[in-house]
Amino acid sequence: MNAVPSSRERIRIFDTTLRDGEQSAGASMTFDEKLQVADILDAMGVDVIEAGFPIASQGDFEAVSEIARRLHNAVPAGLARAANKDIDRAAEALRHAHAFRIHTFISTSPVHMKYKLQMEPDAVLEKVFASVSRARTHTDDVEWSAEDATRTEHDFLCRCVEAAIKAGATTINIPDTVGYTTPEEYRALFEMLINRVPNADKAIFSTHCHNDLGMAVANSLAGVMGGARQVECTVNGLGERAGNAALEEIVMAIRTRADAFPFTTGIKTPMLTQASKLVSTVSGFPVQYNKAIVGKNAFAHESGIHQDGMLKHVETYEIMRPEDVGVRETNLVMGKHSGRHAFREKLKDLGYDLGENAFEAAFTRMKDLADRKKHVYDEDIEALVEDGITSAAEGAKVIALTVIAGTGGPQKAIITMDVDGHHVTKEANGTGPVDATFNAIKAILPHEARLSLYQVHAVTEGTDAQAEVSVRLEEEGRVATGRGADVDTLVSSAKAYVAALNKLSIRRQKATDPAADASEPVRVGERI
Incomplete structure (x- = not known):
């Protein structure tokens, strides 16, 4: 090795x-x-x-x-x-x-x-x-x-x-x-x-x-x-x-x-x-759990026989060291009592070098997360930092979300968003809580984009795990992906949906005609 x-x-x-x-x-x-x-x-x-x-x-x-x-x-x-x-x-x-x-x-x-x-x-x-x-x-x-x-x-x-x-x-x-x-x-x-x-x-x-x-x-x-x-x-x-x-x-x-x-x-x-x-x-393409080298399970061992072998000698079931590819053992050192210095060192260990404003925003989100879930894992920190990087470039932002769901009637979502510095609140019904949430967002940000991808996965284990949501929207040939993370799946869904809409908005503004020669157009899917 x-x-x-x-x-x-x-x-x-x-x-x-x-x-x-x-x-x-x-x-x-x-x-x-x-x-x-x-x-x-x-x-x-x-x-x-x-x-x-x-x-x-x-x-x-x-x-x-x-x-x-x-x-x-x-x-x-x-x-x-x-x-x-x-x-x-x-x-x-x-x-x-x-x-x-x-x-x-x-x-x-x-x-x-x-x-x-x-x-x-x-x-x-x-x-x-x-x-x-x-x-x-x-x-x-x-x-x-x-x-x-x-x-x-x-x-x-x-x-x-x-x-x-x-x-x-x-x-x-x-x-x-x-x-x-x-x-x-x-x-x-x-x-x-x-x-x-x-x-x-x-x-x-x-x-x-x-x-x-x-x-x-x-x-x-x-x-x-x-x-x-x-x-x-x-x-x-x-x-x-x-x-x-x-x-x-x-x-x-x-x-x-x-x-x-x-x-x-x-x-x-x-x-x-x-x-x-x-x-x-x-x-917006998640890495499959069993993907070689960088998959979540690439260095995970659940079989009792494998675990026994690993405890006796690591090379019984690992041909590479996790640290050689940048994988660190998940630990629990971050929490609501952690200070800025420790958090900054943790970010460095995870490969992030944030500016002062971005660091303070990430630190605040970590403290908020620590108040809401028992253990804050490295993967949680990575998710909230990436979510913050995505949010920093957004125009519209999710401020608050309330969803009424269950078997007894139509699902309803009430959402408050910051749009150009003004708080706007709308509510909408849907065939499910996610549909209702997206309909409420559409009431604030009207659009004709088609939802072509909606994926959810848990960042860590446990019922209090952060949910990471990826959304892909398509509109008149333009494609945009958005991502959101939160311990509440519906909140992370709303964040991801709004992030994708913000990207589409930017692309509408920047849309220009292709520079290619009209006599020899660039084919869709041109490849080698």
Whole structure:
């Protein structure tokens, strides 16, 4: 369970949470949320951060531009199709970075060329050379990807890779775009390309695997064994359809099984859990309890046999130390008698560095929570801090809520909210207490948004546990997620619903026309 020696060959970690991960249905992030994710990825040691698809929208362009300005360690990358306008737009967004990468791609499989591109192979080959050449006029760090590479004819793939390297590509990505391949096939594909393509040694080869058959991580590691020296992945495996290869699983597999994978990465693994929680919060996608590495139960042992073994020797049932991925044992040191200094130290232990105003607000919420529930766990503190971060950006706020429910009649909710500095109270009925609560909110904040997700989970155990609620709303193509935490499930539901409505309001105000060329529109779900 020791760290891999630094003398081992380095694998670059290319994180695409902000681009491919955000393409998950309903996972769209706000500008500020993207910056939060970029900051933690940068601090964690990610080598390349794919910040977005600059030509897709003005919002994406602005996010990529700001991320490019603020990164201290990682190289920012922007995605671009094989079109001059895409490539130039990416370069414009990235120009403030100390160094940047343009990532351009085109489909190479027969099915994609025939039905998606409606292009002949020779025309695609010309596009490969032209797009990489164009990108090289802006930067000497150019990555080229063969979309749907694992279903591409080998001879043609070799020709495309050769053309990309000849045009100046320094990274060659071989994506398993539809999650189709197997580890044996994927490893052999890299070995074939590296052996057959002239000047293959002039570029770094990269994996990019989707998880449609549940093999994204296994395939990525197989690609590394076949010669790839960059892995493209996302935090929590976030991504469209079944997701992408999970960053935390790739990194910890390499760290834990140094005998099988004689490599190293630059990732600071104690930050993995913190990054996972942030991405889960901003995307509205909860992490499954039994998720490898960062799931709530990843280091939990309930079986008597397992518990006995753990008490005798920790390595009987744990191949990693919890602290290596940022998991700390839950404790009960915080309560209504805790002081500011102790609370500040606790926040530092949990990975939070709050400004003075945010700290005082969090301290007040912790004291209030301690008055309402018997034990305040680390998870409770994390939930109230994240809830406070969400609330800080809100316009409307929940002040008070009363709900009348039961079997004897219609459910009714009475809610008071702060809207633009004024307290407004409304009541409404519903088919249940949550429906009544949301109807009351709608009476104050009229809207036509559709509720597409409502999830509740307990932050800790016990009947006095905080409830954490995630809500996703959709309105005219815009998607917003909100999150709320409280010991009262209905209060946390109201907070989450209002948070989502506030985000929708902001997006209505900022909505602009896409910047993409009308003659070549960005397709919904454009991917590699």
